[in-house]
Amino acid sequence: MDQRSGNSVGRRLFHRLMGWETGWWNDLKEGGRMSDMFSKKSLAVGVDIGGTHIKLGLINEQGEVIDHYSVNLLRDETKIADIALISQEVANFIEKRNVRNQLAGVGVACPGILDTTLGVVKFAVNLGWNELPLVEMMQERLKLPVRLECDATAGAIGEWRYGAGxxxxxxxxxxxxxxxxxxxxxxxxxxxxxxxxxxxxxxxxxxxxxxxxxxxxxxxxxxxxxxxxxxxxxxxxxxxxxxxxxxxxxxxxxxxxxxxxxxxxxxxxxxxxxxxxxxxxxxxxxxxxxxxxxxxxxxxxxxxxxxxxxxxxxxxxxxxxxxxxxxxxxxxxxxxxxxxxxxxxxxxxxxx
Incomplete structure (x- = not known):
């Protein structure tokens, strides 16, 4: 094997380990298993969208909060919660901490009636959302796997895994x-x-x-x-x-x-x-x-x-x-x- 071939194999191996060879984005669109992709990295971003604030946290699998902060809910000129601005806030949170290569993905807790399988917010009265494809929109912006969950269910999971439950x-x-x-x-x-x-x-x-x-x-x-x-x-x-x-x-x-x-x-x-x-x-x-x-x-x-x-x-x-x-x-x-x-x-x- 010549040096050029070796370098090529090395790059492909490195890209595969990093999830870059075909890209999680293409895998996801082709129906790949999200759990396989999530298992490669050690950290996740948790995003809790509330009626007045958004909470963001960098969290490991043991439930330890590495970093977190809260920001006012971002709404557009019609007072509807702005998913583009929210996605940008999450992107800023990730980039400022330089952890993209360690992230398994972004988990989002959201109020309202949701289709978590399709990643769609069917109706969220306090946010002004109807049939919003939240997961698709956030994945397009973040280029990371995103998983949607009802806020109350996410809260129950948090207490169940790490707290009073x-x-x-x-x-x-x-x-x-x-x-x-x-x-x-x-x-x-x-x-x-x-x-x-x-x-x-x-x-x-x-x-x-x-x-x-x-x-x-x-x-x-x-x-x-x-x-x-x-x-x-x-x-x-x-x-x-x-x-x-x-x-x-x-x-x-x-x-x-x-x-x-x-x-x-x-x-x-x-x-x-x-x-x-x-x-x-x-x-x-x-x-x-x-x-x-x-x-x-x-x-x-x-x-x-x-x-x-x-x-x-x-x-x-x-x-x-x-x-x-x-x-x-x-x-x-x-x-x-x-x-x-x-x-x-x-x-x-x-x-x-």
Missing amino acids: MDQSGFLYVCLGTGVGASLVVDHHIYHGDLGPAINIGHTSVIPDGKPCKCGNRGCLEKYVSASAITDRVRMELDTANTILSKWVQSRALDSLLVYEAAQQGDLYSKEVFQEAGELLGVSLVNCLQLFGVGNIIIGGGFSQSGDLLLEATRKTVRARFPSDDVMKVNIKQASFPTTAGMLGAAANIFQ
Whole structure:
């Protein structure tokens, strides 16, 4: 073998090891196994797309977060979440850390109704997306494998593999953020229905003929129990409510964190807002307990960090409404990773 042939073989071997010889992109378009491609690299990027923020993390298979940051959700001039700008943000995250050659792929957690097999967001009310081919668009921009998962399911996977659900064969994971999502683990498997894996309790009615929701329903849980719901309620009632918030909003922006801080200061109105939200969450959880029979419930998402201010009323409502013979089997606890489980689960999906 002459030197030129040797160099050629060497290059092909190196390219094959790096996944470059035919390219993962062509393999993917030709129906190649994604798991084969993912297994060659040691890191993944987890992307959690929320209603107001995007979380990005560089994560290894053991769930260790090497680096991460959060950025405001990028929307276009029509207020629709801009997938091109989101993809560019992910590309910048990768290039600034110079880890492209170590990446198995990019896992994306997204709210809404998804076709994870085709990589399409069918409908995401808080993002303004309909029939969006997210995986195709992000792969075209990133030139890396991308895997899509429902945000609540990604959160459940994150807690299941690394957090509060590690030792459990089954549990209900509820994510409280801008909206409300849920996912169910049964006998060590994520529950998948005909419409996908998510348990969309955020869009189940807790108040008949209640507030209209963008999904087309009325009285949806997430219109009363979410960070955005708390903010919206206080904003509507602020002129007539007896609360310290009337003074605070003169110098600070009104959001759920401000309401939480007021409640922690003993503001009775703010405490009542959280209590009533907790009660409605309890009503919804009792419905889930009756439907699914899973007694372990993990509450995650940024809004869950309000802790007992919200969950004390939730537990009290469950005890009052669920049959006494079974209520002692119910365990409602906070997530180990309230704000990053979706990001962790999205990355973990790459290594499965």
